[in-house]
Amino acid sequence: MFSKRLLTVALFLVLSTILTISLQAAPAKEIQTAEPFSGKVILDGLQSPWGMIWGPEGKLWITEREAKRVIEVNPVTGEKVTLVEIDEIKTGPQHEGLLGLALAPDFDSSKLVYLTYTYLNGDKELHKISSYKYDPKTKKLTDPKDIIAGIPAGSDHQGGRLVFGPDKMLYLSKGELGHNQGANRCKPNEAQRLPTADEVTKKDYSAYVGKVLRLKPDGSIPDDNPTIGGVRSHVFTVGHRNPQGLKFIGDLLFSVEQGPSTDDELNLLVSGGNYGWPLIAGYPDDQAYGFIDWSKVEGCDKIAPSVYIPADKPIVKETSHDRKDFKEPIRTFYTMPSNYNFQDAKFGQLAYLGWATIAPSSLDYYPPDGPIKAWQNSIIISSLKNGALYRVPLSADQKQAQGDIVKYFHTANRYRQVLVSPDGKSIYVITDKAGNMLDENGLPTQKPANPGSLLVFEYTGK
Numbered sequence: 084m085f086s087k088r089l090l091t092v093a094l095f096l097v098l099s100t101i102l103t104i105s106l107q108a109a110p111a112k113e114i115q116t117a118e119p120f121s122g123k124v125i126l127d128g129l130q131s132p133w134g135m136i137w138g139p140e141g142k143l144w145i146t147e148r149e150a151k152r153v154i155e156v157n158p159v160t161g162e163k164v165t166l167v168e169i170d171e172i173k174t175g176p177q178h179e180g181l182l183g184l185a186l187a188p189d190f191d192s193s194k195l196v197y198l199t200y201t202y203l204n205g206d207k208e209l210h211k212i213s214s215y216k217y218d219p220k221t222k223k224l225t226d227p228k229d230i231i232a233g234i235p236a237g238s239d240h241q242g243g244r245l246v247f248g249p250d251k252m253l254y255l256s257k258g259e260l261g262h263n264q265g266a267n268r269c270k271p272n273e274a275q276r277l278p279t280a281d282e283v284t285k286k287d288y289s290a291y292v293g294k295v296l297r298l299k300p301d302g303s304i305p306d307d308n309p310t311i312g313g314v315r316s317h318v319f320t321v322g323h324r325n326p327q328g329l330k331f332i333g334d335l336l337f338s339v340e341q342g343p344s345t346d347d348e349l350n351l352l353v354s355g356g357n358y359g360w361p362l363i364a365g366y367p368d369d370q371a372y373g374f375i376d377w378s379k380v381e382g383c384d385k386i387a388p389s390v391y392i393p394a395d396k397p398i399v400k401e402t403s404h405d406r407k408d409f410k411e412p413i414r415t416f417y418t419m420p421s422n423y424n425f426q427d428a429k430f431g432q433l434a435y436l437g438w439a440t441i442a443p444s445s446l447d448y449y450p451p452d453g454p455i456k457a458w459q460n461s462i463i464i465s466s467l468k469n470g471a472l473y474r475v476p477l478s479a480d481q482k483q484a485q486g487d488i489v490k491y492f493h494t495a496n497r498y499r500q501v502l503v504s505p506d507g508k509s510i511y512v513i514t515d516k517a518g519n520m521l522d523e524n525g526l527p528t529q530k531p532a533n534p535g536s537l538l539v540f541e542y543t544g545k
């Protein structure tokens with residue numbers, strides 16, 4: 084009897100050990116990188132990780148765009164817990180699904196987290212922000228409430244980054260859905276269209292594309308939002324292409340957005356500012372970009388999609404627009420001359436990978452008192468095309484970029500978001516599951532080295 088019980092206990096111990104081991108993350112895989120940094124993989128197998136923030140208890144909270152779930156990850160062990168899975172989410176190969184997330188400023192007491200994602204209403208694809216309540220005991224997000232819904236969505240340029248400001252308002256970067264290019268080239272680009280008073284009354288948000296929005300935490304329009312074109316709405320800034328990065332440094336709001344074949348941008352967003360797209364890319368310099376409204380070109384649907392501007396179509400020059408409210412970027416990545424070779428044979432069918440643009444996907448800030456001295460008071464930008472981080476030093480008042488941009492940690496991956504640890508010693512990066520990028524030799528590849536992974540680069544200096 085005794086020995087049988089002992090056997091049962093022993094069996095239980097063996098089984099629970101096996102179970103415990105299987106629940107542990109796989110051993111970390113080293114990533115080659117230059118001194119004074121070391122790199123490793125914390126976790127892999129994620130389904131298009133997209134948003135990453137610091138959650139409670141020093142854990143990372145990560146959205147998986149295609150898996151429609153939010154997970155909590157232990158940044159040391161890689162152990163993960165699913166906080167919520169949301170059936171309603173509509174996913175797609177590149178831009179649709181569960182996107183950004185942000186904790187409420189009063190999270191410690193309210194336990195509220197805000198999520199933003201695409202969904203279907205009938206056959207109409209739309210975008211919303213919902214709040215969820217975190218239960219620390221069960222580690223579940225429950226009690227969903229729509230904050231705003233019915234913002235247009237589509238197969239391209241969704242934007243999707245969500246942040247709270249020091250003003251306790253919620254900001255969402257919203258893309259222009261890639262209208263006027265590629266498969267959506269015959270749909271009008273509405274990044275410059277302003278909501279009418281009638282639309283605002285009817286909660287018709289069709290003009291919210293290509294904008295950065297500012298909302299009260301309950302979804303209503305803040306009283307101090309800008310009046311643009313005579314109308315106050317959720318619109319904070321106008322004229323964006325695909326703004327995927329949004330970050331407050333003190334009370335300054337920065338964004339990064341993807342340009343066309345030239346001029347990815349770092350912007351400092353000011354209330355009511357017009358950032359130019361699609362009339363202006365980067366600076367109003369008529370270099371390597373001019374606007375053609377394809378929705379007005381006869382037989383548009385019969386013309387093969389191309390990013391190249393055909394010589395026989397009328398181009399509206401950047402310098403021809405009224406630029407009263409226009410805000411220049413504080414940096415571009417990079418501004419190319421009109422005679423730039425956009426069809427370098429070395430890059431074959433994926434010519435765009437050879438362009439000097441970086442496809443910025445997020446930004447974070449390295450503080451003035453961080454242990455990596457060379458990085459102090461810099462913006463850190465993640466790149467999709469190049470699988471690298473770009474460090475942009477700021478001026479003392481943080482309002483301008485200053486000095487040379489430095490590139491770090493290149494791997495054959497698409498870096499979707501960068502996040503600096505609170506102690507400034509670890510730089511976390513999440514990677515896309517698939518896509519096109521440059522390999523270690525600077526040539527195009529479609530095989531990421533670390534698909535759907537959480538990577539960390541740790542400072543080893545003193």
Ligand SMILES: [Ca+2]
Nearest residue numbers: 358359360365
């Ligand atoms: Ca711009």
Ligand SMILES: [Ca+2]
Nearest residue numbers: 364365366368
């Ligand atoms: Ca330009």
